[in-house]
Amino acid sequence: xxxxxxxxxxxxxxxxxxxxxxCTYDTSxxxxxxxxxxxxxxxxxxxxIYQGSYDQQNATEGxxxxxxxxxxxxANLVISxxxxxxxxxxxxxxxxxxxxxxxxxxxxxxxxVIP
Amino acid sequence: NAGVMQNPRxxxxxxxxxARLRCSPMKGHSHVYWYRQxxxxxxKFMVYLQKENIIDESGMPKERFSxxxxxEGPSILRIQQVVRGDSAAYFCASSPPPGTGAGTEAFxxxxxxxxxx
Numbered sequence: 001x002x003x004x005x006x007x008x009x010x011x012x013x014x015x016x017x018x019x020x021x022x023c024t025y026d027t028s029x030x031x032x033x034x035x036x037x038x039x040x041x042x043x044x045x046x047x048x049i050y051q052g053s054y055d056q057q058n059a060t061e062g063x064x065x066x067x068x069x070x071x072x073x074x075a076n077l078v079i080s081x082x083x084x085x086x087x088x089x090x091x092x093x094x095x096x097x098x099x100x101x102x103x104x105x106x107x108x109x110x111x112x113v114i115p
Numbered sequence: 116n117a118g119v120m121q122n123p124r125x126x127x128x129x130x131x132x133x134a135r136l137r138c139s140p141m142k143g144h145s146h147v148y149w150y151r152q153x154x155x156x157x158x159k160f161m162v163y164l165q166k167e168n169i170i171d172e173s174g175m176p177k178e179r180f181s182x183x184x185x186x187e188g189p190s191i192l193r194i195q196q197v198v199r200g201d202s203a204a205y206f207c208a209s210s211p212p213p214g215t216g217a218g219t220e221a222f223x224x225x226x227x228x229x230x231x232x
Contacts, residue, residue: 043225043226044225045206047222091158093158102148102160102163102171103148103160103221104160105150105157105159107156108156
């Protein structure tokens with residue numbers, strides 16, 4: 001079974017500052033994928049970034065980067081240069097690799113960007 | 116992602132009625148997944164379907180809930196005799212068959228918000 005833990009129910013960040021959203025995971029699968037999704041107040045789920053467990057380098061997508069520390073089983077999301085539009089719920093998630101996308105989600109972190 | 120279409124976006128049902136939620140996957144995707152998001156919670160896996168085949172329904176409640184993905188047409192999540200506790204956002208996601216795509220993400224629809232009154 002897979003488990004995702006997000007321990008920060010809410011976070012505040014000043015506009016233009018960087019922020020790190022924590023995520024730890026637990027799995028017995030030898031390979032897996034880690035995701036971050038953004039859910040704004042409008043409700044849709046927006047894919048942000050993906051990290052494969054055997055990827056050598058940390059994933060980056062624009063202002064998003066995933067700080068993957070396999071030994072610690074952590075997959076923190078770093079958002080650089082925060083913008084007001086970044087205010088949303090952020091969910092960390094994981095799935096077994098190999099294309100089967102039964103995704104396990106954490107409970108989310110609510111990020112609020114302050115002007 | 117905009118490619119996965121769910122309708123309706125909002126659905127109101129009285130207790131005891133049936134709710135039908137539809138999901139059309141992205142073009143070229145033959146795998147569909149349904150998730151439920153209760154208020155203030157993350158998404159919980161319900162069921163994984165291929166065309167005409169249920170692969171994994173380990174997250175589906177044992178009663179009143181069913182899902183299908185026919186050869187033609189959208190995937191349907193059906194909830195019979197709805198109760199207040201069924202009020203939630205229901206998300207559909209799709210992906211290409213295993214081994215054919217990057218396998219890096221499932222694309223989500225915008226969700227259907229079911230309210231039971």
